[in-house]
Amino acid sequence: MPTLKLTVNGRPVSREVPGQLLLVQLLREELSLTGTHVGCDTTQCGACTVHLNGRPIKSCTTLAMSCEGGEVTTIEGIADGANLHPMQEAFRANHGLQCGYCTPGFVMASIKIVERLGPDFTDEEIREELEGNICRCTGYHNIVKSVRAGARAMAAHGGSAPVRREGEERVVDSTRSMLEQISELDPESNEAHDAASGKAK
Amino acid sequence: MKFGIGQSVHRTEDARLLRGEGRYTDDIVPPRSTRMYVVRSPHAHARIGAIDTAAALASPGVVGILTGADAAEDALGGFPTMVRGTAPGGGESLEPPLPVLALGTARYAGEPVAIVIAETVDEAKTAAELLTIEYEPLPGVPSLADAFAANAPLVWPECPGNLHTRDSFGDKAAVDAAFDGAATVVDLDIVVSRVAVSSMEPRTALGIWDENEGRYELTAGVQSPHMIRGLLANCIFKVPLNRIRVAAHDVGGGFGMKGVPHPELALVLWAARRFGRPVRWVAERSESFLSDCHSRDHLAHCELALDENAKFLALRYRGKANLGPYMTLANMHCAFGNIGHLSGVYTFVAVHAEVETYFTNTVPIGPYRGAGRPEATVVVERLVDKAAMKLGMDPADLRERNLIPADQFPFNTGFVFTYDSGDYPEGLRIAREASDWDGFEQRRIASLRRGKLRGIGMAQVVEIAVGLMDEMGSITIEADGSVTIGTGFHNHGQGQETTMRQLASEFLSVPPEKIRYLPSDTDEQPSGFGSAGSRAAVVGGVLIQTIAEKLIAKAKRVAAVLLEADAEEIEFHDGTFSARRTNRSATLAEVAQLAHQPMRLPEGVEAGLSHKQMIRVDGPTFPNACHVCEVEIDPETGKTEFVSYVVCEDVGKAINPMIVAGQMHGGVAQGLGQVLGEFIAYDEDGQLQTGSFMDYQMPRALDLPNIRTIANNVPSPNNPLGIKGAGESGTVGALPAGLNAVCNALQPLGIEHFDMPATPMRVWKAIRDAGGMARLRAAVDAP
Numbered sequence: 001m002p003t004l005k006l007t008v009n010g011r012p013v014s015r016e017v018p019g020q021l022l023l024v025q026l027l028r029e030e031l032s033l034t035g036t037h038v039g040c041d042t043t044q045c046g047a048c049t050v051h052l053n054g055r056p057i058k059s060c061t062t063l064a065m066s067c068e069g070g071e072v073t074t075i076e077g078i079a080d081g082a083n084l085h086p087m088q089e090a091f092r093a094n095h096g097l098q099c100g101y102c103t104p105g106f107v108m109a110s111i112k113i114v115e116r117l118g119p120d121f122t123d124e125e126i127r128e129e130l131e132g133n134i135c136r137c138t139g140y141h142n143i144v145k146s147v148r149a150g151a152r153a154m155a156a157h158g159g160s161a162p163v164r165r166e167g168e169e170r171v172v173d174s175t176r177s178m179l180e181q182i183s184e185l186d187p188e189s190n191e192a193h194d195a196a197s198g199k200a201k
Numbered sequence: 202m203k204f205g206i207g208q209s210v211h212r213t214e215d216a217r218l219l220r221g222e223g224r225y226t227d228d229i230v231p232p233r234s235t236r237m238y239v240v241r242s243p244h245a246h247a248r249i250g251a252i253d254t255a256a257a258l259a260s261p262g263v264v265g266i267l268t269g270a271d272a273a274e275d276a277l278g279g280f281p282t283m284v285r286g287t288a289p290g291g292g293e294s295l296e297p298p299l300p301v302l303a304l305g306t307a308r309y310a311g312e313p314v315a316i317v318i319a320e321t322v323d324e325a326k327t328a329a330e331l332l333t334i335e336y337e338p339l340p341g342v343p344s345l346a347d348a349f350a351a352n353a354p355l356v357w358p359e360c361p362g363n364l365h366t367r368d369s370f371g372d373k374a375a376v377d378a379a380f381d382g383a384a385t386v387v388d389l390d391i392v393v394s395r396v397a398v399s400s401m402e403p404r405t406a407l408g409i410w411d412e413n414e415g416r417y418e419l420t421a422g423v424q425s426p427h428m429i430r431g432l433l434a435n436c437i438f439k440v441p442l443n444r445i446r447v448a449a450h451d452v453g454g455g456f457g458m459k460g461v462p463h464p465e466l467a468l469v470l471w472a473a474r475r476f477g478r479p480v481r482w483v484a485e486r487s488e489s490f491l492s493d494c495h496s497r498d499h500l501a502h503c504e505l506a507l508d509e510n511a512k513f514l515a516l517r518y519r520g521k522a523n524l525g526p527y528m529t530l531a532n533m534h535c536a537f538g539n540i541g542h543l544s545g546v547y548t549f550v551a552v553h554a555e556v557e558t559y560f561t562n563t564v565p566i567g568p569y570r571g572a573g574r575p576e577a578t579v580v581v582e583r584l585v586d587k588a589a590m591k592l593g594m595d596p597a598d599l600r601e602r603n604l605i606p607a608d609q610f611p612f613n614t615g616f617v618f619t620y621d622s623g624d625y626p627e628g629l630r631i632a633r634e635a636s637d638w639d640g641f642e643q644r645r646i647a648s649l650r651r652g653k654l655r656g657i658g659m660a661q662v663v664e665i666a667v668g669l670m671d672e673m674g675s676i677t678i679e680a681d682g683s684v685t686i687g688t689g690f691h692n693h694g695q696g697q698e699t700t701m702r703q704l705a706s707e708f709l710s711v712p713p714e715k716i717r718y719l720p721s722d723t724d725e726q727p728s729g730f731g732s733a734g735s736r737a738a739v740v741g742g743v744l745i746q747t748i749a750e751k752l753i754a755k756a757k758r759v760a761a762v763l764l765e766a767d768a769e770e771i772e773f774h775d776g777t778f779s780a781r782r783t784n785r786s787a788t789l790a791e792v793a794q795l796a797h798q799p800m801r802l803p804e805g806v807e808a809g810l811s812h813k814q815m816i817r818v819d820g821p822t823f824p825n826a827c828h829v830c831e832v833e834i835d836p837e838t839g840k841t842e843f844v845s846y847v848v849c850e851d852v853g854k855a856i857n858p859m860i861v862a863g864q865m866h867g868g869v870a871q872g873l874g875q876v877l878g879e880f881i882a883y884d885e886d887g888q889l890q891t892g893s894f895m896d897y898q899m900p901r902a903l904d905l906p907n908i909r910t911i912a913n914n915v916p917s918p919n920n921p922l923g924i925k926g927a928g929e930s931g932t933v934g935a936l937p938a939g940l941n942a943v944c945n946a947l948q949p950l951g952i953e954h955f956d957m958p959a960t961p962m963r964v965w966k967a968i969r970d971a972g973g974m975a976r977l978r979a980a981v982d983a984p
Contacts, residue, residue, distance in 0.1 A: 029230075035221015036221065037225070037453070039402070040486040041485050044894035045899075074221065075221035092212070092215040092216065093211065095212070097218055097219065098454075099401065099454040100215075101225065101402040102401045126902070127901075131903060134894065134901060135401065137867045138866055139871075139908055141908045144907070
């Protein structure tokens with residue numbers, strides 16, 4: 001069997017693998033990184049999305065051997081210790097996940113969408129960009145909110161240099177914490193649910 | 202209380218799921234694990250001849266192969282139905298249980314015929330290729346319509362006409378009389394299409410045989426571990442309950458489908474025992490389409506009678522439902538169990554329904570979010586819109602005229618249900634205003650000027666929740682005041698890990714970080730019913746409240762010792778026990794500590810602080826909602842776009858409004874998915890044509906609108922917390938609201954009804970067949 005060398009979440013990995021081994025099998029079965037999921041086997045659902053050399057890819061249809069020398073980042077590799085990545089935090093703050101199975105793929109895809117588009121985009125653009133990921137639980141409503149909030153938080157956090165669109169001015173109060181940014185950006189968090197009286201006006 | 206009832210607290214389970222540290226079944230790899238591959242029938246209906254396993258057994262990595270003959274030799278049973286019918290001519294109807302492996306005859310394409318156990322999946326698949334199975338194809342029944350066609354082949358020779366059962370509900374004479382005296386009658390033939398539930402995590406199972414204990418251990422993606430254990434013990438293996446353990450950790454969506462026992466749950470356990478090694482199985486998506494219970498698949502002819510004031514008199518329903526070739530736990534429930542929804546939110550004089558169920562050579566039918574509720578409700582709500590069209594009335598006005606008034610609750614429909622509470626007119630008013638229903642005509646014309654058809658659809662719906670009213674729970678308060686709660690509910694996305702903590706926090710005044718929610722495991726808790734039918738919030742609310750009250754009463758006796766007072770003098774408030782008319786008080790932790798020191802307790806005061814109890818809640822609850830959906834259709838391409846969506850819902854009371862809104866969003870999406878493009882197609886030979894996400898149109902982000910949710914909660918009198926449930930309501934409303942919107946868009950072309958799904962091809966053809974857009978353009982261009 002050939003030897004594959006690559007970096008996964010910053011750690012060098014070297015092992016003999018059969019040529020037909022898929023990247024997702026390497027991650028899940030060989031490296032026990034089970035946060036990357038398989039939802040469809042045909043590159044339709046995006047539950048298996050990881051980053052390869054800074055680009056989002058679907059690991060269920062990528063041969064492990066094709067990643068020779070590459071840098072792979074999985075959902076397990078994006079939090080900063082106890083602190084979630086701003087995009088993870090945004091999904092949590094906006095109820096952007098229910099069963100959680102598709103979630104790692106959405107988070108990994110969303111991070112790259114935001115890095116590409118910068119923090120400002122329309123809901124329509126987010127929905128279009130999320131074309132490669134399927135969620136069965138949320139109806140996408142709160143995922144769209146999460147990505148919007150995550151984008152602003154990523155910009156505020158400075159973690160991933162967002163690309164600003166030409167001619168656009170954007171001011172970010174860097175003194176405010178990421179969490180404040182996110183909760184502030186949660187204005188329509190089910191505002192209509194009047195918890196006190198249970199009666200909408 | 203910051204973490205109590207009514208708070209939109211963030212979910213406790215999210216951090217692990219977001220970090221990729223969830224524990225789904227296929228993430229667990231016990232030592233010496235093997236993989237199972239299921240060999241499935243390639244024919245919809247075929248006699249199974251000789252199976253030659255020799256070459257496959259010799260293939261590298263193969264551990265063993267088992268067939269239907271082996272299952273028969275080991276006397277494995279099948280999974281039975283929960284609801285039995287009566288044969289058309291009287292007597293017991295034929296109720297073929299769902300076998301674990303086909304023996305002699307395969308009755309749907311995808312039915313398990315053999316299993317190959319090997320070291321790896323690839324090795325198992327390679328060996329499966331070497332398996333020789335002789336099939337003699339038989340004529341089959343590839344659809345519901347084919348089942349009752351003249352001279353249809355028989356799925357079961359002992360079941361003439363493939364008719365499993367026929368039953369009727371309601372007062373036929375009253376309905377006939379109402380129709381005789383009606384001023385207006387509308388009728389409708391409607392197809393409730395067949396869909397695949399498609400949870401994002403495919404079905405999975407891990408089977409372990411514990412030789413020392415003589416016990417089966419199943420870890421699987423299931424909604425109801427206790428019920429699955431009961432069926433495995435009683436029906437498949439015929440062993441005592443405590444010889445089987447079922448655990449379900451993180452489960453990637455269920456929607457009813459994972460509440461149904463499927464053969465693989467038994468197969469991994471059986472193979473683990475036969476071969477003495479753990480057996481892992483996970484479905485590939487194509488297998489999911491071939492073998493997960495499909496849903497819906499009804500055909501109905503229905504009629505609505507109105508008087509001269511446009512008041513609804515009666516509804517008549519003649520429905521046919523597909524069962525598949527075998528009984529599953531709940532396929533009869535989907536056909537019959539929720540027929541009561543035909544009475545809708547209206548003041549009918551009478552409703553009558555006649556339902557027939559048929560066997561076909563298709564994947565067995567099971568429940569999907571709503572389980573019969575959306576199927577019945579879409580009939581009512583389409584009829585209402587068709588009546589409005591015939592009378593030239595605004596559909597919202599017609600509904601309003603016929604809604605059950607708010608002061609009429611509890612409302613006995615005279616059909617099946619008695620509704621608990623609600624303010625339906627207020628719900629309609631809120632949804633009408635929020636959706637700018639009355640401004641629609643301008644939007645329709647604006648769309649038309651851009652060459653687009655615009656439609657608006659309303660559905661006002663009510664659904665029964667809490668069909669299963671029993672549940673077991675436990676709360677243990679440890680010596681330091683930390684609290685562990687257990688229930689039979691399984692969390693596969695609905696957030697019970699959070700809401701059950703909220704309930705415990707509310708009633709025991711304990712902060713969430715001191716509360717643990719036990720995983721769903723029959724070893725942790727011996728009894729329970731699981732998550733199904735929108736029941737966890739209602740039953741869980743009563744359950745946690747009841748047990749917490751018992752525990753506080755118990756703790757008061759201990760506090761009395763600590764505070765040197767009579768137990769009757771002890772009050773519990775905000776986490777503190779105090780003795781009346783004294784300044785003495787003690788925290789729950791202090792009381793818990795004493796409770797765990799029996800030698801310090803006087804005789805008669807029970808040590809420890811835990812309680813386990815089974816409860817039964819009163820009567821069902823009836824969540825309800827008014828949905829408004831707006832669509833725009835491009836007549837050039839036939840593409841339908843959902844442009845806005847409003848749902849005004851009554852869940853009685855929300856434990857966590859954020860989670861309730863999330864349930865609405867997801868429920869609506871599943872209803873709209875079926876309207877827009879999801880459907881299962883078989884060819885004339887019973888071969889599945891929609892076998893992957895490339896053929897089966899799952900709704901994606903761009904396909905769906907933002908969904909506005911507005912609460913119109915009226916507490917239920919049927920439980921002390923007033924909760925009604927939230928799980929299925931979104932789907933029940935979205936299927937009719939979405940379909941009404943599409944039909945409303947097409948109505949100006951003279952199209953009276955359009956059946957789901959609104960795929961571009963079907964919509965484009967309907968527009969073409971109706972003569973195209975020409976006459977509408979003329980109308981717009983006119984001054």
